[in-house]
Amino acid sequence: MADPQPAERPQPVDRTRTNSGPGRLLIAVYLLFAIAATSRAGLQIATRFEAAPMAYLLSAFAAAVYIVAAVGLGRAGRTGRLIALACCTVELVGVVGVGAVSQARPEWFPDETVWSGFGSGYGYIPLVLPVLGLLWLWRTRHDLDLAVTSRPRPSRVESDQSFGPPAT
Amino acid sequence: MTEASATTSAAGDLPVDGVLAAVPIALSLLVAGWALVATLRHRAPDRAQFAGLAVLEAALLVLTVLTLIALGGGQRPDEPGSFFGYLATLVCLPPLAWVLARMEPTRWGSAIVCTICLVTPVVLVRLQQTWTVLGG
Numbered sequence: 001m002a003d004p005q006p007a008e009r010p011q012p013v014d015r016t017r018t019n020s021g022p023g024r025l026l027i028a029v030y031l032l033f034a035i036a037a038t039s040r041a042g043l044q045i046a047t048r049f050e051a052a053p054m055a056y057l058l059s060a061f062a063a064a065v066y067i068v069a070a071v072g073l074g075r076a077g078r079t080g081r082l083i084a085l086a087c088c089t090v091e092l093v094g095v096v097g098v099g100a101v102s103q104a105r106p107e108w109f110p111d112e113t114v115w116s117g118f119g120s121g122y123g124y125i126p127l128v129l130p131v132l133g134l135l136w137l138w139r140t141r142h143d144l145d146l147a148v149t150s151r152p153r154p155s156r157v158e159s160d161q162s163f164g165p166p167a168t
Numbered sequence: 169m170t171e172a173s174a175t176t177s178a179a180g181d182l183p184v185d186g187v188l189a190a191v192p193i194a195l196s197l198l199v200a201g202w203a204l205v206a207t208l209r210h211r212a213p214d215r216a217q218f219a220g221l222a223v224l225e226a227a228l229l230v231l232t233v234l235t236l237i238a239l240g241g242g243q244r245p246d247e248p249g250s251f252f253g254y255l256a257t258l259v260c261l262p263p264l265a266w267v268l269a270r271m272e273p274t275r276w277g278s279a280i281v282c283t284i285c286l287v288t289p290v291v292l293v294r295l296q297q298t299w300t301v302l303g304g
Contacts, residue, residue, distance in 0.1 A: 024272040028280045031264070032287055039253045047249055 018084070018140050019076035026136055029129060030070035036122070037063035037114050044111070052111040058098065062114045062126075065090055069133065076143075085137055091130035095119050099127070188234060189296060192227040193289045199224060200285035206278035213269040213277040221269075221281065224288070225262040232259055247298040254295040261288050 019027065041059035049056055065087050072083030099118030102109045112121050119126030199220035206214065232255060245251035265284035269277040 020272065021274060021276045022279075024268060025276050025279045025283065028264075028268050028283060032284070035257055035260075039257065043249045043253060 017076050017143055018081060018137070019074050023073060023076075023136055023140070026129075026133060027070055027073045029125070030066055030073065030133075033114070033122075033126070033129065034063060034066040034070055037066055040114070052109070055109045055111045055113045055116075058109075058115070059113045062091075062094065065094070073133070073136075081137060081140075081143075084133060088130040088133035088137065091126070092134070095126045095130065185296065188231050189292055192224060192231060193292055195220065195224045195227055196285045196288040196292075200282045203278045203282035203285060207275050207282055210275045211278060212273045212275065213281055217269065217278065217281050218266065221262045221266050221285075224285070225259070228259050228262065228288075245299040250298040251295065254291055254298060258288065258291045258295060261291065 017023065037059060041056060041063045044052075044056040044059060069084055069087035069091065072080045072085075072087055074080065075083070095115045095118060098109075098113065098115035102113075102116045109116055114122060114126055118124060199217060202220065203213070203217050206212070206217065235255065261284050265281050268280045268284075271277075272280060
């Protein structure tokens with residue numbers, strides 16, 4: 001079943017799509033965070049919701065955002081890109097905002113959330129992840145242009161493809 | 169290293185400890201290192217990575233079974249909810265890496281394997297903590 005010599009040909013990344021290549025790695029990390037945040041929030045809400053309702057609801061919200069972002073990146077269409085863009089923006093605002101508030105007003109967050117301390121409990125990955133997501137969406141922005149302009153101006157597509165990201 | 173960081177007290181009674189935890193951690197880091205090399209060399213996930221994931225999964229299943237036996241023997245984790253959450257997540261990680269790497273036969277597939285194999289030891293250590301943290 002394994003490709004006999006998958007290493008032989010360098011991968012031509014002429015068709016950069018949101019959900020392939022580095023995008024798939026991004027989706028994998030989003031999936032991990034979706035699992036981590038969902039199970040953590042679910043456990044916290046199920047076992048000790050009264051202790052810190054705001055922190056736990058925030059955890060649940062963050063979990064939902066991670067799940068939706070993973071789905072958005074995975075769909076890779078116009079809708080998927082918009083969903084991913086919204087999620088990454090919300091994440092970035094959330095992690096920076098909650099991080100700042102949790103520093104300034106620690107008493108508002110008696111228990112840790114994914115975004116507390118700018119995501120320090122998770123190796124600051126929650127802070128880096130939305131930035132990487134936005135960079136990836138920016139990098140693949142011509143996917144959509146290709147899809148949109150392909151019908152009225154087919155010749156334009158050819159020249160655009162030569163400008164694709166280098167196959168690094 | 170893992171044994172030292174695992175527990176400070178009552179280490180002898182813990183199923184998720186010692187060799188049982190050290191072997192999957194070492195395996196996982198080994199696969200992660202190999203996958204990292206593959207990523208840097210622009211290589212797709214090769215047989216060695218998939219075989220490594222399979223062996224890692226086997227080691228984790230052994231750990232799971234022995235843990236369940238210990239539970240049957242009357243031992244209890246200190247935070248049961250977290251413990252079983254981490255245990256379930258842990259067992260699902262190598263298959264997740266496998267599936268995603270199959271979907272992505274490029275260097276990024278290797279990067280996915282590397283990432284998930286770096287996460288696995290973290291989850292395993294957290295699993296140990298939910299078992300061994302005393303009090304509470």
